[in-house]
Amino acid sequence: xxxxIIDILISLAKTLAFFGVILLWAAYITLxxxxxxxxxxxxxxxxxxxxxxxxxxxxDGIKFMMKEEIIPKNANRAFYLLGPTLFxxxxxxxxxxxPFGDTVVxxxxxxxxxxxxxxxxxxxxxxxxxxGVYGIMIGGWASNNKYSLLGAIRSSAQLISYxxxxxxxxxxxxxxxxxxxxxxxxxxxxxxxxxxxxxVQPLGFIVFFVSILAExxxxxxxxxxxxxxxxxGYHTEYGAFKFAMYMLSEYINLITASALITLLxxxxxxxxxxxxxxxxxxxxxxxxxxxxxxxVKTGFFVFVFIWIRWTLPRFRYDQLMNLGWKILLPLAxxxxxxxxxxxxxx
Amino acid sequence: MFIHTFGPVAIQIAFAIGMALFLLIxxxxxxxxxxxxxxxxxxxxxxxxxxxxxxxxxxxxxxxAVIFILFDIEAVFIIPWSVIFMEFKKLGLGLFIxxxxxxxxxxxxxxxxxxxxxxxxxxD
Numbered sequence: 001x002x003x004x005i006i007d008i009l010i011s012l013a014k015t016l017a018f019f020g021v022i023l024l025w026a027a028y029i030t031l032x033x034x035x036x037x038x039x040x041x042x043x044x045x046x047x048x049x050x051x052x053x054x055x056x057x058x059x060d061g062i063k064f065m066m067k068e069e070i071i072p073k074n075a076n077r078a079f080y081l082l083g084p085t086l087f088x089x090x091x092x093x094x095x096x097x098x099p100f101g102d103t104v105v106x107x108x109x110x111x112x113x114x115x116x117x118x119x120x121x122x123x124x125x126x127x128x129x130x131x132g133v134y135g136i137m138i139g140g141w142a143s144n145n146k147y148s149l150l151g152a153i154r155s156s157a158q159l160i161s162y163x164x165x166x167x168x169x170x171x172x173x174x175x176x177x178x179x180x181x182x183x184x185x186x187x188x189x190x191x192x193x194x195x196x197x198x199x200v201q202p203l204g205f206i207v208f209f210v211s212i213l214a215e216x217x218x219x220x221x222x223x224x225x226x227x228x229x230x231x232x233g234y235h236t237e238y239g240a241f242k243f244a245m246y247m248l249s250e251y252i253n254l255i256t257a258s259a260l261i262t263l264l265x266x267x268x269x270x271x272x273x274x275x276x277x278x279x280x281x282x283x284x285x286x287x288x289x290x291x292x293x294x295x296v297k298t299g300f301f302v303f304v305f306i307w308i309r310w311t312l313p314r315f316r317y318d319q320l321m322n323l324g325w326k327i328l329l330p331l332a333x334x335x336x337x338x339x340x341x342x343x344x345x346x
Numbered sequence: 347m348f349i350h351t352f353g354p355v356a357i358q359i360a361f362a363i364g365m366a367l368f369l370l371i372x373x374x375x376x377x378x379x380x381x382x383x384x385x386x387x388x389x390x391x392x393x394x395x396x397x398x399x400x401x402x403x404x405x406x407x408x409x410x411a412v413i414f415i416l417f418d419i420e421a422v423f424i425i426p427w428s429v430i431f432m433e434f435k436k437l438g439l440g441l442f443i444x445x446x447x448x449x450x451x452x453x454x455x456x457x458x459x460x461x462x463x464x465x466x467x468x469x470d
Contacts, residue, residue: 096358145388
């Protein structure tokens with residue numbers, strides 16, 4: 001077979017594996033979130049379907065599918081359907097550039113555990129995920145419901161505000177690694193845990209973390225949903241599986257955000273004080289361990305997001321905007337300029 | 347090679363679109379369908395709905411969007427600068443490129459102060 005056909009087949013296999021893992025993972029976060037929420041509130045949570053409630057996501061999925069699909073008569077039909085479709089499509093694409101492990105060797109070929117190693121990796125991810133705003137805006141506008149529209153407008157303003165601080169916080173990371181490729185950024189942090197960007201850039205990490213929390217619409221920034229004032233915000237009119245599509249995409253975005261934190265600030269698949277290459281393991285075993293380490297770190301940050309959600313109260317909208325524009329933006333600029341000055345002196 | 351970089355991205359996008367369309371069409375096909383005029387009304391917290399939802403909203407949101415475009419373009423210029431910073435430092439031009447960015451950020455900060463003084467970011 002020709003070389004490029006094999007390459008295409010390999011990337012097809014990687015894409016298929018990714019879809020299986022990510023959908024299962026997102027489905028199980030719904031269970032994880034409900035279980036952890038219950039534990040935080042001193043109750044048990046869903047534990048009837050299967051052992052420890054492990055079949056609950058499956059039951060939820062089937063229930064969502066069996067429900068009647070309703071399109072409100074005042075809604076704009078085409079855009080009403082486009083909203084969730086666009087949102088879940090956009091949520092799935094950024095993972096093309098995330099490296100979930102080192103390399104393995106299959107049949108004499110070196111395969112990177114990443115769908116594709118773009119030299120503009122992070123830029124590609126930010127560019128794609130910022131289109132997600134349209135999924136929310138279109139869905140909220142097309143529903144023709146006051147709560148949906150208010151939720152969508154709030155959400156859009158919030159997402160675009162925090163995108164700027166996120167971009168500038170990231171620029172400081174690019175300055176140190178000299179590359180936009182996700183793999184290069186991880187390799188630049190490999191020497192020791194003290195090279196992890198979280199220690200090199202503590203201020204940048206705080207700005208980035210708060211921004212990504214706002215970007216994923218999580219508490220304390222879930223003004224788009226704010227169930228005490230807006231029902232559930234932009235997806236008020238959505239039922240059955242279209243609602244599930246919005247929820248699923250939000251959880252996929254949560255995983256993407258956790259993976260971004262892991263690879264940008266916590267050394268990707270690096271284990272503190274252990275050099276996988278020097279342990280004398282076979283390449284494939286080391287590759288497998290790297291995947292496990294990456295997934296564990298990402299899983300931990302998913303848990304942190306859930307933890308924050310059930311710990312902190314919600315912001316008021318003016319506080320949210322002030323935090324983004326008047327505190328985080330100057331901090332991000334100071335961080336970027338300070339990093340540049342220090343990088344010049346060292 | 348184009349096919350080695352953006353070929354897999356194209357596959358990913360095709361899969362994502364296929365997945366979304368599959369979910370949309372498949373789940374629409376298997377659910378029950380019973381018509382009831384009230385059921386298709388817009389939701390309005392228990393009372394029947396009135397007016398179209400697409401009325402006026404606070405102009406602040408529009409202002410935020412305009413300011414966003416300006417600042418996002420700044421970010422677009424900052425990112426390539428940060429990527430090549432280290433190479434300039436190796437060439438001994440570090441102070442030059444830092445000065446360039448200082449001028450650029452200076453203008454940005456002036457604009458930022460103007461925006462705040464005008465009260466564009468004030469939410470009462």
